[in-house]
Amino acid sequence: MNVSDRELRVKPINNGTVIDHIESGQALNVLKILGIGSHSKTVVSLLMNVPSGAMGAKDVVKVEGRELDPEEVDTIALISPRATINIIRNYEVAEKFRVGMPRKVVGIIKCGNPNCISNSNEPVSSKFMVESADPVLLRCSYCEFVLDKNIADNLL
Ligand code: CTP
Numbered sequence: 001m002n003v004s005d006r007e008l009r010v011k012p013i014n015n016g017t018v019i020d021h022i023e024s025g026q027a028l029n030v031l032k033i034l035g036i037g038s039h040s041k042t043v044v045s046l047l048m049n050v051p052s053g054a055m056g057a058k059d060v061v062k063v064e065g066r067e068l069d070p071e072e073v074d075t076i077a078l079i080s081p082r083a084t085i086n087i088i089r090n091y092e093v094a095e096k097f098r099v100g101m102p103r104k105v106v107g108i109i110k111c112g113n114p115n116c117i118s119n120s121n122e123p124v125s126s127k128f129m130v131e132s133a134d135p136v137l138l139r140c141s142y143c144e145f146v147l148d149k150n151i152a153d154n155l156l
C-alpha cells in the first residue's frame with residue numbers, strides 16, 4: 001500500500017469521534033451499539049478489514065459532529081476490548097482513551113434464556129452484570145443465565 005492509498009482510505013475528519021482498533025468484522029455492531037441505523041442523519045465513515053500493524057486487520061468507525069461520551073462507548077468493550085476512542089476537534093486528536101469494560105449492561109443485549117422475564121412481553125429491559133472482562137462473562141440479573149459466547153449475536 002502506498003502513501004496516497006493510505007491517505008485516501010483514512011481521510012481526516014474535522015470534528016467528531018473516531019473509534020479505532022475495532023476487532024475486524026465488528027464495525028456494524030459498533031454502529032448498532034451507538035444507535036446509528038438507516039434513519040440516522042449522522043455522517044459516518046466505515047472502514048472494514050484495513051491492515052493494522054498490531055492487530056493484523058481492524059475496523060474503524062468515524063462519526064462526524066458528535067463527541068461520544070465514555071458511558072456511551074463502553075459497551076463497545078464487550079465486542080472490541082482493544083478499541084480506542086479519539087475525540088477530534090479542528091482536525092486534531094483532542095482526547096484519546098481506550099474503551100473501559102462497563103460494570104453492567106442494560107437494554108443492549110438479549111438474554112439467552114427464552115423464559116427470562118426480559119424476553120417476555122413485560123416492560124423489563126435486559127440487564128447483565130459483567131462478571132469477568134477477559135474472557136467476557138455476563139450474568140443476567142433476572143435469571144442468572146450466563147452469556148460468554150456470541151455476545152455480538154445477542155445485540156438487541
Ligand atoms: N483521525 C481522523 N481525523 C483526524 C485525526 C485523526 O480521522 N482529524 C483518525 C486517524 O485516522 C486514526 C485515529 O483518528 O484512525 C487516531 O489518530 P492518531 O492518534 O493521529 O493516529 P495513531 O497515532 O495511529 O493512533 P494510535 O496511536 O491510537 O494507533
Ligand code: ZN
Nearest residue numbers: 111116140143
Ligand atoms: Zn435472563
